[in-house]
Amino acid sequence: MINEKVQNVLNSQINKEFYSAYLYLAMSAFFDEIGLYGFSNWTKVQAREEVDHGMILFDYIIERDGTVNLEQINSPDREFHNPLQVFEKILEHEKFVTESINCVASMSEDECDLATRHFINWYISEQVEEEANARDVITKLKMFGDDKASLYHLDQDLGKREYKAHTYK
Ligand code: FEO
Numbered sequence: 806m807i808n809e810k811v812q813n814v815l816n817s818q819i820n821k822e823f824y825s826a827y828l829y830l831a832m833s834a835f836f837d838e839i840g841l842y843g844f845s846n847w848t849k850v851q852a853r854e855e856v857d858h859g860m861i862l863f864d865y866i867i868e869r870d871g872t873v874n875l876e877q878i879n880s881p882d883r884e885f886h887n888p889l890q891v892f893e894k895i896l897e898h899e900k901f902v903t904e905s906i907n908c909v910a911s912m913s914e915d916e917c918d919l920a921t922r923h924f925i926n927w928y929i930s931e932q933v934e935e936e937a938n939a940r941d942v943i944t945k946l947k948m949f950g951d952d953k954a955s956l957y958h959l960d961q962d963l964g965k966r967e968y969k970a971h972t973y974k
Contacts, residue, residue, distance in 0.1 A: 807871035808916045814909045815862055815921070816874045821905055822859035826852045828881040828898060835885040841956075843964030844888055850968045857971035858928070865924055865973070888956070889946040896939040903932040927973055 807815075829852035836845035866873050885891050906928045913921035942959070949955035 807866065807869040807921070808913075808918045811909075811913050811916050811918045811921050812866060812871045814912050815866055815871075816876065818905060818909055819859045819862045819866075819873070820876045820878060821902060822855050822862065823878050824881070825898065825902065826855035826859070827878060829855060829895075831881040831883055832885060832891050832895070835883075835891065836888075841888065841960050843960035843962065844891075847963035847966045850966045853968045854971050858931070861927075861971070861973045865921075869920070889943065892939055892942045892946060896936060896943060899932065899935045899939055903936065906932055924973070931971075 829848045833845045833848040833852060836842070836848060863873055882894070885894075906925060910922060910925045910929065913919070913925060942963075945959055946956075949959065
């Protein structure tokens with residue numbers, strides 16, 4: 806049986822992962838609207854990965870004989886203006902998720918739940934990668950400035966991202 810405090814933070818993390826999927830989908834729709842189909846693809850693939858993140862937590866709670874509580878998912882932010890501003894939002898959001906994951910790690914340590922402490926390491930590594938991915942696109946967008954040809958090539962690159970199901974085991 807899983808510790809109740811740990812179960813609560815894991816359930817709250819499921820909600821944050823599904824909210825992340827909503828947020829990335831809203832961004833994908835924005836990029837479609839402005840004709841940046843590669844950016845749209847990249848954010849749509851990310852949305853699917855976020856669903857995977859939520860489902861891995863879901864399965865873990867069940868495996869530990871716990872109770873899954875699915876909370877209401879808020880409407881995502883829709884204040885999008887341009888690619889750089891959207892990717893800055895992505896980085897800000899991923900930093901928030903990283904802090905939340907760190908809190909799960911810290912709670913599982915406080916409650917001596919070493920199985921969860923071990924499990925959450927996968928998410929800690931994933932967050933390092935997600936922040937780095939967002940930072941990489943921000944760096945390029947800042948370097949390109951108003952150069953439309955470079956933006957076009959970056960859009961082509963981001964269009965190549967393919968979804969690969971994320972699994973924990
Ligand atoms: Fe699942 Fe982007 O954090």
